[in-house]
Amino acid sequence: MTSLINDTRYSTKNLHLGQILYAIKNPLNFFNEAREYGDILPFRLGWTPVLVLNNPKYIEEVFCHQNRVFMRKGHFLRNNSKLLLGNGLFLSEGQFYHHQRKLAQPAFHRQMIASYGEVMVAETNRVIATWQDGQERDVYQEFVGITMSIVAKCMLDTELDAVAASKVTAALDATMNRLVKRRNALFLVPNWLPTPSHLRFCRAVKQLDEIIYDIIHQRYTSKQDRGSFLDLLLYAQQKKDNNITLQQLRDEIINIFLAGHETTAIALAWISFLLSQNPLVEAKLIEELRAVLNGRNPTVADLPQLRYTEAIALEALRLYPPVWFSERVALENTEIAGYPVPKGTWVYASQWSVHRNPDFFPDPEKFHPNRWEDGLAKRLPLGAYFPFSLGGRTCIGKDFGMMELVLLIATIFQNFQLKLVPGYSVEILPSLTLRPKHGMKMLLTRR
Template sequence: MFRNFQNITENLLIADTSPPKGHWLFNHLLQVVRDPLSFFNYAREYGDIVPSRLWWTPVLLLNNPNYIEEVFSQQNRVFMRKGPIFRNNSKLLLGNGLFLSEGKFYHQQRKLAQPAFHKQMIASYGEVMVEETNHVIANWQDGQECDVYQEFVSITMSIIAKTMLGTELDAVAANNVTIALDATANRLVNRRNALFLVPNWLPTPSHLRFRRAVKQLDQIVYNIINQHSTSEENQGTFLDLVLYAQKEGSQITLQQLRDEVINIFLAGHETTAIALTWISFVLSQHPLVEAKLIEELQTVLSRRTPTVADLPQLRYTEAIALETLRLYPPVWLLERMALEDTEIAGYPVSKGTLVFASTWAAHRNPDFFPEPEKFNPSRWENGLAKRLPLGAYFPFSLGARTCLGKDFGMMELVLLIATIFQNFQLRLVPGHPVEILPSLTLRPKHGMKMLLTRR
């Protein structure tokens, strides 16, 4: 029976001014450090807008989907800036690319990149996605044990390099990208968990490792840019679009080119690799769901390679992706800062206030997802996605900062699931610890070691 989600959101409380009690000095910082996912999840019980503070900074936790939509979509101009936790720990890596830029400059960058994500362009990437996947799994052996997270990183890294940058990465370059990502993730976790932050300019071992990793990544990116700058071939990739704009007189510096390439490259491969890792995990724990997936793949594909034309028939495959993104959203927390005094549903918000919306918590709201902890792809049948408020399910963010690669990412997930699971069964290696690391993304802390069985 269809649920009346509109009535549910209208009946929620505007605000609850009695948040859970925090430490006398650190307030809720200690709880965030110890277990951020649980903190944001249980904070939902205290109201739709939960006031708090981290050190001396006022904080609002948003739990009402209408209020989340208001902040991240309707009041996007006021809440354009990402908060200092994200900015300060990723600025050296991401520069002034799409992730961190603001205002008119951000909208110019987004407009420049959009043609690379046009539906026709995205459809043309499908063949590359399947080819790169088959290239990696061709080396998998029946009975082999491997960390599938690393395997998926290899696949998605190759895909984003070919489709967005028109290049191929050698093993050394790919390894250096992985090192840079790991260093960034560790840096964010360490600094989030520190009650007293060490200044970025101090040459601590952690800071030095991070700077070395970024420097290695810079060398890779500048080499790719230089190779493309001397080429007359234009494939319509993201990098081609930016370089063409530069040649036509756009004021794009070499540094800005570097920032844009790194932003697209990192965003375009790690999140998908993480999603695939969690998909492999949940399927290994739910054999009936996997059996239904295999039945659909056999019916639609009959053992042939999947194509973009098959996507409309792979509905259950897509539902598995949607449900995994609900339970394990790669980007688990959105953070914004108020640039001026404003209100959220009549609740006063002062300039400088940090506003948090957790996809991890929002996606577990029982008002919209009955039995929220249960992995149930069938819940997405009968058009659930179209009936949900925007602020109830937003694995690709929402509003003006909705991920440009949303359609790219969903197509990639469905094609890769179909390619991998019609060829192999993946089972978690007994005793392998599965622990979530809420860093910049929702990584598996110990990877995901699985046993590969050829079908």
């Protein structure tokens, strides 16, 4: 893509059709190759100025120091996921966002998160108890089921039956497919046109809404407060918090529910793939699990000793970040490193690309968990590694997600070895998240 842009004066330079098509069809390559053009790649899409940030200092500037100016998510995400996500934490802005985040925060305090560990391990064991030695399974779908159950129990204090779980999966699949199709389209069909794709999406969202509203109704009529995320929202509503309407309850639950299971399932799928391709790393993992656990279930108390297990999670999130790009819109005129940034500028930073910067990660394409063992995370600039985003919009479930990853890795891999089925094609589907396009079919071998 050496012809991506020859003139960095983004006030006058537009991408031509071939370059736009390249970026649409090869977004991961686009961001990787954009890094070759320096710390900032500026250009225009039509009348809209665009900046791609590659320098961790500038990423930190946007996401941390100027977070108020760059609070708004990008137009594409807002326009194409609003029907599903509503005005929940993912898309809300300004004081409303801060109010909602403060309201939800108690469900993610360290003490509360620690109490979820037993549920995480139990739900994992429940699923892998159905696995058979020598069986082939799409472990990505298995992980979706595990993480969906975990979020339902921990955040909503409820259980999903098979029918409800399938409807949730269908809604998310319809959303991701829609995002991919609309991203790949040169000309976007208006959302209000009843195309077959849009109608399927609307039906999936309606089915998901029915599940969510049923959960809300059951909890409301039970009069029980177990301190879950849902209970916090219901308590605020009963205290006449004007921000917590029934619609807002639905939006917040869907945001936490979908984000809380989708990203972890994806991370586990890529971890399985990486371990399958790196037997020496897997052997070291098993050595640690045997030394720390000796065959018993992991607990939250074991986390400080599961350092290599954690390093595997960190390294997988570096190479295959479930959220692989971040987009913001400038809400007012500002500047970044001397570059004028007019109001309305689209600003991009790609975790996929930045996490592969050899200045911070030598031999960046290699799966090398050892790189995290000497305190690398504390030495890195904030903007060099941000799988959970940065600043005021850092994922509220970051600690929850990391604990879940370590406990699930320990539970799964001390019981089973997972090897990619020979000849199985693994492709990346860069949508809103970085899914394995055809799932992750593995051969299961009981240890």
